[in-house]
Amino acid sequence: MPSNLDAHIQKRGHITTFSILAVSSLITWFNDGGYPSGAIRDRTRFLLFTGLWTFVFTFVYIFGFLKASTSFLFSIASHAVWLFVTWVFWLAGAAAITASLDGGLSCGDWPFANCNQLNALEAFAWISWIIITIMLAFVLFAGARSARSGSGFGGPMVDV
Numbered sequence: 001m002p003s004n005l006d007a008h009i010q011k012r013g014h015i016t017t018f019s020i021l022a023v024s025s026l027i028t029w030f031n032d033g034g035y036p037s038g039a040i041r042d043r044t045r046f047l048l049f050t051g052l053w054t055f056v057f058t059f060v061y062i063f064g065f066l067k068a069s070t071s072f073l074f075s076i077a078s079h080a081v082w083l084f085v086t087w088v089f090w091l092a093g094a095a096a097i098t099a100s101l102d103g104g105l106s107c108g109d110w111p112f113a114n115c116n117q118l119n120a121l122e123a124f125a126w127i128s129w130i131i132i133t134i135m136l137a138f139v140l141f142a143g144a145r146s147a148r149s150g151s152g153f154g155g156p157m158v159d160v
Helices: 004-030 038-067 076-100 115-149
Strands: none
Touching: 038 076, 038 115, 076 115
């Protein structure tokens, strides 16, 4: 049975997190004038999703790597699947925002706000894709090494 302090913290935490969620959803809802086109808006939102996907699962895999590295859930195969899906997301997002911005914007001629931010979004999308590509290559190399040693792709990322 939780103590009064634990119950108090849970109630406050629940109220606080849901309040933050409500405020952030209102901000998103009322932010309708910041995009020069629907295409740029949609691609920006997809890259936001991709960034959050990467952020959350990165910490899941860090935790799993440290605490349960021999589990199949955090195996080489699991890393490869997650990295491939993430690689596809970043490639699609980076290519889509690049196409929407015609390869980049000349901010001197741009009549809308946030020109530099859109250029930075494009650059960081490609940088993230390159990093994911390197990580995927490393995991595939580790998988091939593990398969040759007889452990298969279901083996751990590192030998414990």
